[in-house]
Amino acid sequence: MASAHKTRPIRIQDYKQAHVGGVNCLKIGRKSGRVLATGGEDKRVNIYNLGRPNVLMSLPGHTTAIKCVVFDNAEEFVVAGSFGGSLKLWDLEEKKIVRTLPAHNTVCTCVDFHPFGEFLVSGSVDTQVKVWDVRMKRVAQTYKGHARTIEAARFSPDGRWLATGDEAGIIKLWDVTAGKLLQDFKLHQGAITALDFHPGEFLMASGSEDGTCKFWDLETFHLLSSTEPSLFGDVPARTRAITFSPEGNALLSAYNESLKVFGWEPACAYDHAVVQWGKVADMNVLSDQLVVCCFEEGYPDVDVWVLGLQKLRPFSDPDVMHSPPKESRFELKANTTAKSFVKMGADAEDPPPPEDMQPQLTFTPVIVNPPPAPIPASIPAPAPTPAHTPAHPTPVTRTHTPSAPFTTHSQPSTAPTHTEKRSGRTPASGPAPLSVPMGNLGNKPTGVETLPFMRKPVPSSEGIASDPNELVDDLLAPHLAMCSVLNQRLTNIKAVRTVWLSKANDSRGVIDTVQAVQRTGDPAVLVDFLTVLMLKEDALNLDVCVLLLPLLRDLVASSFEQYTICALGVLTKFARSFGPIIRATLDAPAPTRGVDLVSEERIEKCTICPNIFLEIKQALPTLAKKSGRIGLPSKDLIAAL
Numbered sequence: 001m002a003s004a005h006k007t008r009p010i011r012i013q014d015y016k017q018a019h020v021g022g023v024n025c026l027k028i029g030r031k032s033g034r035v036l037a038t039g040g041e042d043k044r045v046n047i048y049n050l051g052r053p054n055v056l057m058s059l060p061g062h063t064t065a066i067k068c069v070v071f072d073n074a075e076e077f078v079v080a081g082s083f084g085g086s087l088k089l090w091d092l093e094e095k096k097i098v099r100t101l102p103a104h105n106t107v108c109t110c111v112d113f114h115p116f117g118e119f120l121v122s123g124s125v126d127t128q129v130k131v132w133d134v135r136m137k138r139v140a141q142t143y144k145g146h147a148r149t150i151e152a153a154r155f156s157p158d159g160r161w162l163a164t165g166d167e168a169g170i171i172k173l174w175d176v177t178a179g180k181l182l183q184d185f186k187l188h189q190g191a192i193t194a195l196d197f198h199p200g201e202f203l204m205a206s207g208s209e210d211g212t213c214k215f216w217d218l219e220t221f222h223l224l225s226s227t228e229p230s231l232f233g234d235v236p237a238r239t240r241a242i243t244f245s246p247e248g249n250a251l252l253s254a255y256n257e258s259l260k261v262f263g264w265e266p267a268c269a270y271d272h273a274v275v276q277w278g279k280v281a282d283m284n285v286l287s288d289q290l291v292v293c294c295f296e297e298g299y300p301d302v303d304v305w306v307l308g309l310q311k312l313r314p315f316s317d318p319d320v321m322h323s324p325p326k327e328s329r330f331e332l333k334a335n336t337t338a339k340s341f342v343k344m345g346a347d348a349e350d351p352p353p354p355e356d357m358q359p360q361l362t363f364t365p366v367i368v369n370p371p372p373a374p375i376p377a378s379i380p381a382p383a384p385t386p387a388h389t390p391a392h393p394t395p396v397t398r399t400h401t402p403s404a405p406f407t408t409h410s411q412p413s414t415a416p417t418h419t420e421k422r423s424g425r426t427p428a429s430g431p432a433p434l435s436v437p438m439g440n441l442g443n444k445p446t447g448v449e450t451l452p453f454m455r456k457p458v459p460s461s462e463g464i465a466s467d468p469n470e471l472v473d474d475l476l477a478p479h480l481a482m483c484s485v486l487n488q489r490l491t492n493i494k495a496v497r498t499v500w501l502s503k504a505n506d507s508r509g510v511i512d513t514v515q516a517v518q519r520t521g522d523p524a525v526l527v528d529f530l531t532v533l534m535l536k537e538d539a540l541n542l543d544v545c546v547l548l549l550p551l552l553r554d555l556v557a558s559s560f561e562q563y564t565i566c567a568l569g570v571l572t573k574f575a576r577s578f579g580p581i582i583r584a585t586l587d588a589p590a591p592t593r594g595v596d597l598v599s600e601e602r603i604e605k606c607t608i609c610p611n612i613f614l615e616i617k618q619a620l621p622t623l624a625k626k627s628g629r630i631g632l633p634s635k636d637l638i639a640a641l
Contacts, residue, residue, distance in 0.1 A: 009275050009292070013053070013304035018046060021065075023295040023302055026281045029071040033286040036293060037078050038302055039066025045080045047092065050291065050304055059090045061097045072113045081108030081122055089134060101132055109150055114176075115159045123150025129164050131176065141179055145172060154195040156204075161218075163204060165192025171206055173218070183221040187214060194242040196251075203264070205251050207239030213253050215264040225267035230255055240280035241292075250314055254280040254292060261312055270313040277305050288315065492520040496529060510539045514547050523558060526551060527566045534570065542581065545574050546605045549612040556616055556623075561630060564623070568633035571616060575640035582606040617641050 019040025028050075029035040035056075036048040045059040045066060064084035071078050077098070079089045085104035088097050104124035111122045118134040129143040129150055148167035155162055161182070162174045169188035174181055190209030197204050202218040211229035216222070230237040230253075237255045244251055250270060251262045256278060261270040283292040292305040309315040499516040503509030510533070517529045530548075533539065548570070555567035585606040616637075623634035 009273070009277065009305045009307040011277075011303055012306050013050065013302075015048065015053070015055075015302040015304075017300045018055075018295075018302045019044065019300050022298045022300055024066055024297075025068050026293050026295060026302060027070045028282050028284045028291060028293060029075040030284065031071075031073060031075045033284045033291060035071065035075055036302075036304070037069045037071060037080075038295075039069040039080050040300070041065045043082070045069055045078060045090065047078065057092070057095055059095065059097075061088050061090070061100075062086070067107055067109060068111045070111050070113060073115055079111055079113070079120060081111045083107050085124060085126075087111065087120075087122055087132070099134055099137060101134075101137065103130060103132070104128065110153045112153050112155055114155050115157060121153045121155065121162055121164075123153045123164060125149045127166070129153060129162070129174075131162070141176070143172075143174055143181070145181060146170065148191075151192050152195045154197065156197045157199060161197075163195045163197070163206075165195055165206060167191040169208060169210070171195070171216075173204075173221075185214075185216055185221075185223075187223055187226070188212070190236065190238075193239050196242050196244055198244050199246065199248050201248065205242055205244065205264075207242045207253060209236065209238045211236030211239060211255075213239060213242060213251060213262055215251075215267065225264045227253075227260075227262055227267050227269065230258070230260065232256065241283050243283055243285065245315075246285055252283065252285070252290060254283055256280070259290070259292075259307065261314070263314070273307065273312065275305070275307070277303065285309070489522060489524060492522050492525045493528070496520065496525060510541075510544050511547060514544060518547075518551065523555060523560075523563055526555065527563055530566055530570050534573065540573075540577065542578055542602070542605055545578050546608055549574070549609060553612055553616055556619060565629055565633055568623075568630070568637050571613075572633065572637045572640045575613065575637065578609070579640070582609050586610070613641060 019042050021041030023040045026038040034050050038046045043062045047056045062082045064082045066080050069080040081087050085108050087101040087103045089099035091098045103122045107125045113120045121131050123129050127146045131141040133140040146166040152165040162176050165171045171185040173183045188208040194207035204216045206214050214226045215224040217224045241254045253260045260272045278294045280294050288309050290307040294303045496516045500513045503512050552567045620634050620638050
C-alpha cells in the first residue's frame with residue numbers, strides 16, 4: 001500500500017458559479033476525456049472544455065432542474081434528464097434541441113447512451129427502466145422489476161447487455177437484444193452508486209453506499225470477489241465512482257476523501273491516495289492521469305482534479321502492467337461472437353507539490369466537437385447470451401486475463417441459447433427484442449488476404465531502403481492505401497444513408513436506396529445494407545426482390561466467406577417469401593380478353609426471378625460441400641428452392 005504523500009492530486013480548475021442555484025450532476029466525455037457537461041438547478045446544461053475557465057455553451061430547454069446528463073460516444077450530442085421526468089437531446093454543433101422524450105412521470109435519475117445505434121436508457125424514481133429509440137422518438141423497451149429508485153444504468157461495451165442498480169442494493173442484468181432479465185445480484189447492503197463493465201473480459205464491477213466494490217463473473221453469474229468496506233470513521237464510506245483502467249488490469253474507486261486501486265483475483269487493494277476532493281461525480285483515465293470532477297450538493301462550484309497514476313500500483317510496477325498474457329477462458333470459436341465485452345497550473349489555494357512528486361501534465365483543452373472519426377462500415381454485433389446458473393454468494397476463481405478487444409460477427413445464431421440448452425426452459429417473458437443493426441465484421445475471408453483492397457506496390461530494384469525515412473515511407477504505403485479504401489467506403493455509406501433517411505416515409509424508399517447501393521459498386525456496402533434490410537421485413541416486396549437478385553448472384557460468387565453467407569441468407573428469405581407468389585403468377589392462365597397492365601408487369605418481374613435463381617442454384621452443390629459456416633446456409637437455400 002502506497003503512502004498518501006507519494007502521489008498528490010492537483011486541482012487544475014475551479015468553475016465558480018457553474019450554475020445558478022447549485023450543481024446537481026456532471027459527466028466527462030469518454031471519447032476525448034476533455035469535455036465536461038454539467039446540469040443544475042437553473043434548468044440548463046453547461047458544456048466546458050476542461051482547462052478553459054469559461055463555459056463553452058449553455059443549453060436551455062428543460063422546465064425543471066437537471067438531474068442527470070451524459071454525452072454520446074462521439075461527443076456530438078448530450079442528453080439530460082430532469083426532475084420533471086423528461087429527456088432532452090441537444091446537437092452540440094447546432095446548439096439546439098433535436099429530441100424531447102417524455103420519459104417518466106417523476107424524477108429521471110440516470111441516463112446512458114448505447115455504444116452503437118441510436119438508443120439510450122433512462123432510469124427513474126418510478127422504478128422503471130426504459131430503452132429509447134432516439135431516431136424514432138419512442139420507447140423501444142420498458143423493464144420492470146426493481147422495487148426502489150433506479151440509481152445507476154450502464155450498457156456493456158458490446159451493447160448487448162444493460163446493468164441497472166437501485167436504491168435497495170439490487171443489480172439487474174438485462175439482455176437487450178432478447179428483451180429479458182438475465183440475472184439479479186443482491187449481495188450489496190446499500191444503494192448502488194456506480195456500475196462499470198471490464199473493457200475486455202466477462203466481468204462487471206459495482207460500487208455501493210456500503211463502501212464495498214464487488215466483482216461479478218458474467219459467464220457464471222457468480223460473485224467473483226468483494227473488497228473490504230471502506231470506512232469514514234466508523235461508518236462505511238460511500239463509493240462515489242468506479243472505472244476500470246483502459247488496460248483492464250485494475251479498478252479505480254473514488255470516495256469523498258480517497259482513491260483506491262483494486263484487483264479482483266483475489267480482491268486486493270493495490271494502492272491508495274488520500275485526497276480531500278469532496279463529492280466525486282465522475283472520473284476518467286486519460287493517458288497516465290486520472291481526471292476527477294467533483295461538486296458539493298447545493299453549491300454552484302465544480303472542481304476538476306488531475307491525479308498522476310505513475311506512482312500508484314499496479315501502474316508503477318512493470319511486472320504487473322506488462323506481465324505475459326495468460327490463456328484466456330473466453331476463447332472465441334468459429335461460430336460464436338465475442339464473450340467480452342496546455343499544461344495547467346494548480347489552484348492558488350493548492351500550491352504545486354515538489355518537482356519529484358508532481359505528475360507530468362499533458363492535459364490540453366480541445367474543441368467540444370472535433371471532426372468526427374470515420375464511421376465503421378458495419379456496426380458491431382452484440383455478444384451472445386451467456387449460460388444461466390442460479391446466483392449464489394459463493395465466489396468463484398478463474399484465470400485473470402489481460403484486456404482483449406471485443407470482436408463480433410454479423411448474424412446472431414438462431415439456435416437455442418446456452419440458457420435454453422442448459423436449463424431446458426424457454427426464455428423468461430419480457431419486452432420485445434431490440435433490433436440493433438449489426439454489421440459483417442469479425443470473419444476472415446476464405447483464401448483471400450487484404451491485398452485485393454490495396455493498390456499494387458511499385459517493385460523496387462534497389463532492395464530495402466537504407467534511409468530510415470524511406471523505410472518509414474515504405475511501411476506507410478500500404479497503410480495509406482487501406483485508409484484510402486476505407487475513406488471511400490465511408491463516403492459510400494454516407495451517400496446510401498442520406499437516401500435511406502430522405503426516403504424513410506416514401507413507398508419507393510427501399511428501391512431508391514437499393515439503387516444507391518448499386519451505384520457505389522462496393523460489395524461491402526451492399527452486405528451492410530442487406531444486414532439492416534433483413535431487420536425490416538415490412539420493407540421487402542417483389543420489386544425489391546427483382547432489383548436485388550442480380551446483385552445477390554454476384555455476391556454468392558464472392559471470395560469472401562461473409563459476403564457469400566449474407567447473400568445465401570437473403571436468397572433463402574426471398575425464396576421462401578416470394579417463391580409461392582412467383583410460382584402462382586407464372587402458373588396462372590393468361591387473360592382471355594383485354595389488357596391488364598398490372599398483371600403483365602407482375603408476370604414480367606416473375607419471369608426474371610426463376611432464371612436468376614436457376615443460375616444461383618447451379619453453384620449451390622459446390623458450396624454445400626464446404627465445411628464451416630457456408631455449408632449449412634447453402635443447404636437451406638437448396639431446400640427453399
